Structures are given as C-alpha cells and as structure tokens.
Amino acid sequence: MSSTLSRAIKSFPNRFDPDVLSTLPAHLQETIRRRHQVLGPGYMLMYREPVEFVSGQGAHLFDHEGNDYLDVYNNVPCVGHAHPRVVEVVSRQLAAVNTNTRYVQEALVDYAERLLATFPAGLSRLSLACSGSEANDLAMRVAKYHTGGEGIIVTRWAYHGITSEVSRFSPSLGKGSPLGPGVRLIDPPDPRLVAPGSTLAEHMRAQVRDAIEDLERHGFRLAALVTDSTYSSDGIFTDPVGYMPGVVEEVHAAGGVYIADEVQSGFARLGEEMWGFARHGVLPDIVTMGKPMGNGVPISGVVFRPEVSDDFGRNVRYFNTFAGSSIPVAAGAAVLDVFEEENVQQRVLENGTTLRAGIEEITRESPYVAEVRGRGLYVGVEIVADRDTLAPDRGLAEDVISDMRDRRVLISGTAKAANVLKIRPPLAFTSADVTRFLETFAEVAKERL
Template identity: 80%
Template structure:
C-alpha cells in the first residue's frame, strides 16, 4: 500500500502513518477506519500502533484489554488521571448547577482570588477561557489594544494555539499554516547558539532588538513578545536562567508587552516555582494558562497587570459562555486543593531530580544523545546522528518512542527536527513511577543508543 503521509502528518512528531492501517489488530483497525470516515480534517493519532484507553489513575492509563501503561507524556491531567477529589468536585457541581459569569457566583470569585494569590501582586486581574488557544487569542487582543501595535515576536518553532490569530504566530504548525507578515522569529535560549565571547543574555537581547528593528522597518509597531516559559515545542529549554531581564527591557522600550505562555510550564511543572517565569526573575505583563488548569475539564485563563487590561475592559465587551462557568471553576478549585494538600511542588522537585539523574546516567556514553535538558517533571533527551554535527535523528527518536510504547510507557517528541524526546508526565508521577520509567528507558537505550 503506498504511503498516504501528508505534509501535516510529516510535521506532527511521532504521528501514525495511515499506510500502516492494515497491519493493526482487527478492532483497532476498524475503529480507526470508522474514525477516518466521520472526523473532520487535521486529526492525528500517535505512535506506529495507536492505543485506545478506557480508564486511568494517577500517572497510569489502562487499555481495553486491561494493560497498564505508564503515562510520562500527558500534562493535561495535572494532578493525575481521574483524581478522586477532582472527580467528586465536578460531579457534585454537575448535580447542582452549571451557569455562567453573567450571574454572581461566589465560587468563581473564591477561585480567582486563590489563583491570583499564587502570582506576584502586580498581576491581579483574571479572565477565564476554555483553552490555551483562546487564552493566547485574548491575550494578544489585549496586547494590541494596549500598545496600538501589531508586531509579534515568538521563538522559531513555538506553538501557542490553533485559532486563526494564534496559529499565525505558531511556527511549529508547519508550512501549511503560514505565519503573519507581522510576525518575527528569534532563537530559543539554547546556549549552543551563542557566539564565542558573548553570553546567552546578550544573544537573546540582540535577537529581540533585531526583530523589533525589522518589524519597524516594515511598518509594524511591536505589540508583544510571546514565549513559552519552557520552550516546549522548540525542544525544551529551561536553563540557564537570568537572560530574560534584558529581553523584557527591550520589549518595554519599544512599547510592547511581554506575554508569558504558561500553558505547559505552569502549575508547578518546573518544580522550583509555581510559574515558569518566576525562575527568570522577570514580571510579565500578561500570563496565559491552559491545559493543566482543570485537570482535563476545559478551562484556561489570562492573568493581567491591570494597567494593561483595564482600558480594554472599559471599551470592549468580552463574554465566553462556558469560560468561568460553574463546572470548570469547580475543577480548577479542586486542582488547587490537590496542589496544596499533597504538596505537589515538593514531589515534583524530588522525583524530578531522580528522573534527571537516571536519564543522564543512562545516556552519558551514547554518541546519539546531544544532551539531557529540563527541570521538575519536564525533560528533553535530544537525539542526534552524532555529537559532533548535532544533526537531528528523527528516525532514531521515533524508534525510541515506539519501543517505549511497546513496553507500555508513553512519551513523545518535540523540536523542529522532531528528534527531542519529550518526557512530561502528570504531576502524580511517583517514586515507583520514576523507577519503572528509568528501567524501561534503560532497556530501550541498550538497543537504540
């Protein structure tokens, strides 16, 4: 059967190739065939052999045959799949009422106050939405209104969402989703890109200054710099810290705002702070939140400095029927409960250190691993053809991912070359989960690395 891989499939890390459909087991093959007939364009499946799950708990998923998989990839169920406290909170609220923000709701106000208390005092206004894409869309609307500018700066392989607006500054969507003429790209904070004699701080500041100059040359005043605080799609770059101060100074000097995208990096994911931007010692003007916020219930948010957002609020009506309604708010509050009561941040720190140490020990002698990066429970293992050229090796990375899946451990890929193993489990990842992961990874590495 000839390959039916499309441009979209090629740009999707570790995507299933429909050409392999006939090789799949009967029930799975039938389900995928039916899915193809009824679902609209653009849907993708993961792994050479996709998998169907029927239940989950903690950092584990269970397939229709009762097999247990260790989930080291999904950050949406932040505090764990089917966490009992979240399930109870959502179920009770569903049995009571689900109404929207045009009615006075004390639980909504309680939640907003609790969430904002985790931010610096200057970030004191919260708007709610349903997805990270919606959050980034609203953030950019406010940024444009506040600054009067249109220019946007993002990193070279960033992903910020799928609305028409946000996809225009999400280069990782690939050639089929063109960037806006008002968008300029800069390097992620990769120390290997810094010229001899320079520093990462100088390199990043120079990149931003050059992007601003080019925007102005083409008639665009800067609206915003948007960065994912973990540079997730660029290949995960969480360290070193300290380079963002000069970057934000350049943005403000040009009249723009700094938007910290915490959709993937937030909610204690990076371990040493609740929010990724805190590690850099800078104050964003706007922060966007998403996936983990409701532990799987659609809920996202935008946190503003009031001097950036208030004028927009006085002039533009914003209403989102489901954003801030009773059920998502109950889920969000339950997530905060678990983060506090289970001391999740400390667990992330401890288990994250063990995970990193194990990854480094397993890969340190491999000629095919450029480096291990990350912090907390967010790690990258960069797979290359050799350590001298650092040429991406997508094929080897996909083989590693699929070998792990074959041993019932789930990870995926990141980076423009789709060659960076992305390890990003639910924060319920336990000490025993770390052990199982490293034992499985060692088995696969012995063959592939």
C-alpha cells in the same frame, strides 16, 4: 490515506502513519477506519501502534485488557488521571448547577482570588477562557489594543495555539499555516547558538532588538513578545535562565508587552516555582495558562497587569459562555485543593530531580544523545546521528518512543526535527513511577542508544 499529505502534517513528531493501518489488530483498524470517515481535518493519532485506554489512575492508564501503561506524556491530567478529589468536586457541581459569569457566583470569585494569590503582586486580574488557544488569543487581542501595535516576536518553532490569530504566531504548525506579516522569529535560548565571545543574555537581547528594528522598518509597532518558559515545541530549553530581564527591557522600550505563555510551564511543572516565568526574575504583563488547569475539564485563563487590561475592559465586550461557569471553576478549584493537600510542587521537585539524574546516567555514554534538558517533570533528550555534528535523528527518536510504548511506557517527541524525546508525565508521578520509567528506559537505551 496519506499520500497527498503535506510535509507539515507528515513531520509531526511520533505521528501514526495511516499507510500501515493494515498491519494493526482488526478491531483497531476498524475503529481507525470509521474515525477517518467521520472526523474533520487535522486529526492525527500518536504511536506506530495507536492505543486506546478505558481507565486511569495517577500516572497510569489501562487498556481494554487491563494492561497498565505508565503515562509519561500527558500534562492535562496534572494531579493524576481521574483524581478522586476532582471527580468528587466536579460530579457534585454537575449535580448542583452550572451558571455562567453573568450570574453572581461566589465560587468564581473565591477561585480567582486563590489563583491570583499564586502570582506576584501586580498581576491581579483574571479572565477565564476554554482553551490555551483562546487564552493566547485574548492575551494578544488585549496586547494589540493596549499597545496599538501589531508586531509579534516568538521563538523559531514556537507553538501557542490554533485560532486564526494564534496560528499566525505559531511557527511550529509548519508551512500549511502562514505566519502573519507582523511576526518575527528568534532562536530559543539554546546556548549552543551563541557566538564565541558572546553570552546567551546578549544573544537573546540582540535578537529581540533586531526583530523590533525589522518590525519597525516594515511599519509594525511591537505588540508583544510571547514565550513559553519551557520552549516545548522548540525542543525544551529551560536552562540557563538570566537572559529575560534584558529581553523584557527591549520589549518595554519598544512599547510592547511581555506575554508569558504558561500553558506548558505553569502549575508547578518545572518544580521550583508555580509559574515558569518566576524562574526568570521578570514580571510579565500578561500570563496565559491552560492544559493542566482543570485536570481535563476545559478551562484556561489569562492573568493581566490591570494597567494593561483595564482600557480594553472599558471599551470592548468580551463574554465567553462556558468559561468561568460553575463546572470548570469547580474543576480548577479542586486542582488547587490537591496542590495544597498533596504538596504537589514538592513532589515534582523531588521526583523531577531523580528522573532527570537517572536519564542523564543512562544516556551519558551514548553517541546518540546530544543533551538531556529540562527541569522538574519536563525532560527532553536530544537524539542525534552524531554528537559532533548534532545532526538530528528523527528515526532513532521514534524507534525509542515506539520501543517504550511497546513496553507500555508512553512518551513522545518534540522539536522541529522531531528528534527530542518529550518526557512529561502527570505531576502525580511517584517515585515508584520514576523507577519504572528509568528501568524501561535503560532497557530501550541499551538496545537503541
């Protein structure tokens, strides 16, 4: 099946290789063969041995035999798989009605007010969409309209989505997806890339300034800088902070806007704040959010400073049929309920701290672990062949991921070289889950790291 696949596809982290299909259990083989017959372009499975789940609870997933897998990867079911509150609220709404935003819906207004209350003053308009890609697509439409520019700055291996427009500023999609002519790439905030004598803040600011200069030299006025506060696909670079104020100054001086892509870092993923940008001490012009927003019911959002969005609103028609209709809004509101009732953010902070400390402890002596990075319930472990050269070791990373999966603990990989373990459980992760993860990780690390 795969011999003619491009490097962009083959290099996807922790991708199941269809060439080994015949080694899988018979029923799994059969389902995957059928799948291959009917699904369109681009569908990939994860893990050397893919897995199917029939139920879930908290951070646990259960297969056909009732085996209990610990989910340390999925960020969509943020308050937990099949959370009873979300199930109840959404089921009730399904049984009542689902109207779109061209009808009056007090619940939509209530939700918008509640969600906007988690933002700093100034970010006061909410538009809803269906996916993170649609949110970033709308954000960029508005940014281009408002600024009159076409230039875009993103990090070197960023991922922002898969619409035609957004794929053109998502370099991590690889060579099959060409970048737009007005897109410029900068390093993620990796302190190891800073020249001696400089600082991370200077390095980031200089890169943005150079990118703007190069854009302008090519006739592109800046529309936007877009950053994911976790730099997830770049390899997870949450710290240190402190460089953003200078970066945003450059962006604004060039007439551009700063779009904070919170699809990964939003909804308290990083523990300290509801939104990742808040750690950086800057006010974005536009904020986008997605995956965890409805705990699996498709909903995404864009929050604007009105000065940035109101001219678009006066001139451009935008209606997204499903977005903002009663069912996704019910799901979004239920997630906010659970955040309050279970004090989710505090739990993320506490369990995230233990999780990261445990991972650091386990890997401290390993010659194959260059760094442990991350914050809250998002941790990256950079796997290298050699701590001095930092040469990435994708094979070893995938051995670890696969060994973990065989022990029924689900993580995956990230970064261009696919050598960073991506440890990102549902926010429902408990202290018992942390313990189970660390015990299993210690076993695997003992053999592999």
